[in-house]
Amino acid sequence: MTTLALRCVINGEPVAIDVEARRTLADVLREDLGLTGTHLGCEHGVCGACTVLIDGEPARSCLVLGVQAEGASLTTIEGLANGDELHPIQTAMHEAHGFQCGFCAPGFLMSAVVLLEENPNPSRQEIREELSGNLCRCTGYETILNGVEVSIRLMAGSQDESTAS
C-alpha cells in the first residue's frame, strides 16, 4: 500500500492532501474532499455519472487514480455555478425539466459544458453523440437533449448582452 501527497487545483482552489494510491479520483473528491456533487454509478467507466474536467477535458473520475491528478486543474459540478448564479447549462436544464431523479446530472452537465465551449451551436445529432457516454435511467434522454438546446440559446443570448453592453 502506498500513500502519496497530491497537489492539484480543484475549481480554482489549490488542494494539497495525502491520498492512498488505490483511491480513485472520484473517491478522493467525494470521501476526502467532501465534493459529493460528483456521483458514482457503475465505478468502472460505463455510466458517465462521475465525469469531471481534467485540464479542461472531460474524464471519468472513477477511471483515474487520485494520484494521477498530480499537478492537474480539475473542475467538478460544484465549480460550474458562480456563487448563487447558476451556469447557463444549469438554468437551461431546470427550465427544460431535463432530469428526473438527477443522479446522472453532474456527468451530463460536465460533458455538455465542454461540448458547448468547443461548439456553441451543435446540432441535435452532435449533442447526442457527445453525450452518448452518459447513461440516464429516467428520462429517455429527450428532455436532456432539449435542455442542452435551451442552453445553446441562453448562452448565445448572454453573449449578445455582453457584446451590447
Place this chain on the structure above:
Amino acid sequence: MKISPFTYHRPDSLEQACALLAEHGDESKVLAGGQSLLPIMALRLGRPEHVVDIGAIPGLDAINVGRGSGDKPTVSIGALVRHAQAERSDELAELAPIVHQAMPHISHRAIRTRGTVCGSIAHADPAAEMPAVCVAADATMTATSIEGTRHIAAADFFHGYLDTELRADEILTQLTFPAAIAGQGTSVVEESRRQGDFALIGLACSLRVEATEISEVALSFFGAASTAVRCTEAEEVLVGQEPSAARFAEAARIVSKSLTPGADIHASANYRQHLAGVLTIRGLAEAHAAIKTGASA
C-alpha cells in the same frame, strides 16, 4: 467494488520503469491512461501488487514522422499518446488515415481524453478497434525492457483474448505505421448498440488499386474472434480483380461464411456473421472511395 491495495510506482525514466517491471514481473502492471486497466482492477478481475505509472516519463507522448526499413516514410505513436491526441493529429490524418478513421469509433469522448493508443493495443480486447487497425495496416510494435528493444509485427503480436506477445517485463513504447501509399484507401466501419460502445463486430479495411486491379487488400475484423482476425479467403477473391460492387458482394458472402463470431446477450452469432458481410461491402466501398478522392493517397 474498490480497487485492491497495491504498491504504486511513478518512475521518471523509461530505464527505471523497465527495472521495476524486471523486478516485479507478473506481479506488476503498467499504468498509462488507465481506461482498460482500472476497470479490470475495479472489478477485481486483476489485482496487481505493483502498479508502474509511466505517466511522468518524458518523451513518450509524441507522434513522430520518420523513416523505416528501405527508407520508407513511417509515422510512430508513443506510449503516452492519448486517443484524443491521435484524433487531432494532422500527421496521422495524412500518413496513417486508417488510425484517424478509427478514432471516432473508440469509446466515448471522456475515455478518449485519457486512454492511450498503445494501451488499447497492449490490452488487446478482441472487440477493440486498434488491434484490427494494426493488423490491417501492418504496424510494428516496439517493446522495451531492461534487455533492450525488440520490434514485433502486428501479425505476430496478438495471441488471443487479452493476450499478446508482450512479456510482463516489457513496455509497449511505440507503435509504427508505414505511411499510406499511392493507390491505397482505407476505412474503419463497425456496428455497435450505442455510439462509442464496443462493436458487435467491425472491420478495418485497407485496399490498394494499381492500374485497374486490386493489388493488395486487408480485411481485418474485430469482435469476430478471440483477437483481431483477417479473412484471407475473402481477400484472395479480390486480389487481381477490378474493384466493383459485384466483387465486393462476393467477398462479403465469403466473409459471412468463414467468420465464426461468438454469441452474447447483445447479438447472436448468425447476426454477427450477417453484419460482417454488410460491413465488408461498406468498408470496401469506403476504402475504394477514399482512393478516388485522394483522401488516403
